[in-house]
Amino acid sequence: MNASTTTCQILIVGGGAAGIATAASLLARDATLQITLVDPADTHYYQPGWTMVGAGIFTPQSTARSMASLIPKGVQWIKAAVATFEPQHNALTLGDGRVLGYQQLVVCPGLKLDWSAIDGLVETLGANGVTSNYRYDLAPYTWKLVQNLKQGRALFTQPPMPIKCAGAPQKAMYLSCDHWLKSGRLAQIDTQFYNAGGVLFGVADYVPALMKYVERYAIDLRFSHRLVAVDGPGKRATFIRTQADGSSETVEQSFEMLHVVPPQIAPDFIRSSPLADAAGWVDVDPATLKHRQFANVHGLGDVTNTSNAKTAAAARKQAPVVANNVLVALGRRGESAVYDGYGSCPLTVENGRIVLAEFTYGGKVAPSFPRWLLEGRQPTRLAWWLKARVLPALYWHGMLKGREWLAKPKKADTRHG
Structure with a gap:
């Protein structure tokens, strides 16, 4: 590090x-x-709300707040992007050339939506019936398309894992179908779900409830189909279908509406850094969330290589663990905390009901509430109320304020396999 380096006690990316x-x-x-804290963005988004924006339930504005209003008092915000990491020197370089040193580094820049990986997609997003709830400015277009579609074919796609909230691709589909059903149009609309994977949802316990809705909405499920190209003006989508024997074929389908979920990768400045594993994700211990190679580096959120669902619910549980373990590393706490892989996906199967999927590492079902109150494997109105009313408030006024409601960290000696 050179003489102009600023050294931080705790640096959060x-x-x-x-x-x-x-x-x-x-x-x-x-x-x-x-x-x-280093981040170049002016605006912070409540991304779990975008599914609801795409169904006309939330306004887009309710999911956005200024970054300045949310950064805790006393935290220094450097509004810049990170260019490179030098963990062997406890330093990183910003895009403008400034060097920041640190005692403890927390890496959580999220992931990159790789829109350009699908030929023709960038040029047609937001037009020609092509949309995505994965972008703030496009979720309202989803709702516009859903309202305006009277007949024809609606395609919903899901890319290979990992992605943010694995349930989101089908949540958009169910809410769209529910609107068409209630407005008497569903019979005239051919809904197809093109999933690059081989199962409807990764935790089998929740699939039976979801399949009832697939049948109710007469959805045509197409597994092992990966979207590779979109011709917006021509209203055609191209998929690669992988056969059981490993061979593949090209499949084309016309559409009136196409809801796309893009492939997702680690940000470029992470993939090219010493912090990344071979696949480009930050390489951390799945329990302690400490970097496997650099003892004073911690990672959480969508950017890590842990096998949990990449959701805000996971980050809510991870943040107290990382906070505890940073203090242990600084000598201000004695006992390490561990993360159990908790993730949650409120599957919006219809307007007013949700299948609340909650699970830990290995797909082990992990409900937050007793079954007499909320059976997560069935669609319930209570789960909808949580998603629509409670969880946004919990996010803005709990999680982002350091109030660890339902998120107290487990200590290492209480670990469960």
Whole structure:
């Protein structure tokens, strides 16, 4: 490091759900900490709300707040992008050439939506019936298309894992179908789900409830189909279908509406860094979330190579673990905390009902509520109320403020296999 290097006690890369929650959880434990957060964005988004925007239930504006309003008091915000990491020198370089040193580094910049990996997609997004709830500016277009479609074919796609919220591709589909059903148009609309994977949902316990809705909406499920190209003006989508024997074929389908979920990869500055594993994700221990190679580096949120669902619910549970373990590394706490892989996916099967999928590592079902109150494997109105009313408030006023409601970290000696 050179003489102009600024050294931070705790440096957080990323001001999304994971980064702000971690900063808040750290300060809740020790208000004397010196924390610096690096993120170039002006706006912070409540991304779980975009499914609801795409169904006309939330306004887009309700899912966005200024970054400045959310960064905890006392945290220094550097509004810049990271260019490179030098973990062997406890330093990183910003896009403008500034060098930041650190005692402890927390890496949580999220992931990259790789729109350009699908030929023709970038040029037609937001037009020609092509949309995606994975972008703030496009989710309202989804709702416009759903309202306007009277007949024809609607395609919904899901790319190979990992992606943010594996249930989101089908959530958009169910809410669209529910609108068409209730407005008397479903029989005139051919709904098809093109999934690059081989199962409807990765945790088998929830599939029976989802299949009832697939049947109710007469959805045509197409597994092992990966979207590779879109001709917007021509209203045609091209897929690669992988056969059981490993061979593949090209499949084309016309559409009136196409809801696309793009492939997702780690950000470029992570993939090219010493922090990444062979696949490009930040390489951390799945329990402690500490980097496998660099002892003073921690990772959480969508950017890590842990096998949990990439959801805000996971980040909510991870942030207190990382906060605790950063303090252990600084000598201010004695006992490490561990993350059990918790993730949650409220599957919006119709307007007013949700199948609340909650699970830990290995797809083990892990409900937050007793079954007499909320049976997550069945669609319930209570789960909808949680998604529509409780979870946004929990996010803005709990998770991002360091209030660890339902998220107290487990200590290492209480670990469960």
